[in-house]
Amino acid sequence: MPIRASIFLFCLVRITMAQLLAQEEKEKTTALKDLLSRIDLDELMKKDEPPLNFPETLDGFEYAFNEHGQLRHIHTGEPFVFNYKEDLHRWNQKRYEALGEIITNYVYERLENDCNLKKEILPVDSTVDEPKSFIYMSEDALTNPEKIMVLIQGSGVVRAGQWARRLIINEDLNSGTQIPFINRAKEEGYGVIVLNPNENSLEVEKVPDSAKKLSPDASDEPAEKRERKEERENKKKKDFYEKYRNPQKEREMEHIPIRENSTPEEHTLYVWDHFISKSLAKNIFIVAHSYGGLSFVNLMIQREAEVKNRVRVVAMTDSVHNVWHQEANKSIRDWLREVQSSINQMCQNLDVPNHNFSHPPDLLYFAGTEKHELTSWKSFHSIFKFFSDALKDHEDESSSSPVTTRSSHRIKNEDL
Structure with a gap:
């Protein structure tokens, strides 16, 4: 009988130890999985x-x-x-x-x-200490009585004068910058305004919040014990994790928004109110790439009457605007049908009308490239021809309408 009891106790101890070892292995496996997930x-x-x-x-x-x-x-x-x-x-x-x-x-x-452009600081009434942005303008941008060209880039890291950083670095300055547009516009008698819609904030180093300190607590309550235990466990995980990495500490930055220019849409509206609308030019021509097209449509929604009265035509190169999602009213949609030339990528043949989209075929043309960022450069000559034809037709019209219709100067298929 004592032998059987001893055997029973021995088996019970072995089983208990096995269970404890299994539990410990399970905890290690869980911790390892948690580590690997991080x-x-x-x-x-x-x-x-x-x-x-x-x-x-x-x-x-x-x-x-x-x-x-x-x-x-x-x-x-x-x-x-x-x-x-x-x-x-x-x-x-x-x-x-x-x-x-x-x-x-x-x-x-x-x-x-x-290009002999001058920098204009934004906001125009900015103080010495507040964050600032800027745009570039030709000397005659506000005084040219006939025509000005406005260039609006897409979103991202690009700044004034750029279409795409990747093109500048990997291709050339002609395809990646707005310099060819600026030079030709000046040669053809345009005043020029170059927007800077992505310069929206001032980046500064974040000051550590010294207020976030652990308050001393001498009490020995169970909640505090749990916190200390969790802290120890987290330290173990962190120490184990640090064996697999040796990161360089980077400065933590924060962004202070620029007044009335904190988004591309705000910037476009601000430049219109303080510069473009004050220009003496009777004809305003706009080239808007990618997100720049969305910013222009937003400008139309905010300043519909002014834009309709001043803007002759707009060329949108692979624009991401959507008149339905942006809730443009019917009169804006109709106006865009008359004065807009949307130039899309997706095809190798330049200027071929795009019949595969919901837009009317006289509105949407292919740029001759499959690369989104190349659409402005690939359609460079076509845009200037489009602007020139629109201006000529407008001057020839005897009608009193301030807006040239697309039907009078659309590019004919047989001419391509």
């Missing part, structure tokens, strides 16, 4: 990452634009290489962004020195 490739790639310190000039990057406007390495003549360091995507991306900021300032210099 690890991503970007974090792993931070291990042994070089410092995020990059040159502040093109010369520092050892790149320069050649006579064709192409960015090339000054020693090898090779195009820009994104994967400068293999298996370090995050570092390469930061390097690309640093180069992009230099490109932005380079384009600003070209606008001022080569």
Whole structure:
């Protein structure tokens, strides 16, 4: 009998130990799964990452634009290489962004020195300390009595004078910047206004919130014990996690919005109210790319009568606007049918009417490229012809209507 009891107790102890070991293994497995769910490739790639310190000039990057406007390495003549360091995507991306900021300032210099545009600070009544934006204008933008051209870019990192940063870096300045549009517009007698719809805030380093401190509590309540236990567990997980990463600490930034220019739509409306509408030009022509088309439609909704009276025609290159979602009324939709030329991507044949969309076929044309960001450059000559024909037809009309109809100057299929 004692032997059987001993065997029973021994088996009971073994079973209990096995259960405890199984429970411990289960907890470890759960913790490991939780850990793995927190690890991503970007974090792993931070291990042994070089410092995020990059040159502040093109010369520092050892790149320069050649006579064709192409960015090339000054020693090898090779195009820009994104994967400068293999298996370090995050570092390469930061390097690309640093180069992009230099490109932005380079384009600003070209606008001022080569295109002879002047910078106008926004808001016009800004104080010394508040965040500011700006646009570029030709000297005659507000005084040209005949015509002005307004350029509105899409959304993203691009700033005044750019269509697409990727095109500037990987293709050339002609396709990626608005400089060809500005130069030709000036040659043909247009005043020019270049919007800057993505300069919406001032980025500053975030000040740590010193108020968030743990208050001392000498009590030994169960709730506090649980908190300390959770804190210890979290520290263990964090220490284990840190073995797989060695991140560089980046400054935490915050954005202070620019008054009345905190969004592309606000910016477009502000520039219209304070500059475009005050121009003496009888004819306003607009080129709006991508999100710029949406901003223009929003401007129409806000200033319908003014826009209808002043804008002769608008060319939208692969615009993302939607008159239904933006709740444009019928009179705006009808007006856009008359004065708008939408230039879409999706096809290799330039200027061919697009019959596959819900728009009337005399409204929508293909740009001759499948790349969204290339649509403005690929339709460069067609846009100027479209504007020229519209102005000529308007001047020839004996009607008193202030708006030229598309039917009088549409591009005929047999001429393409």
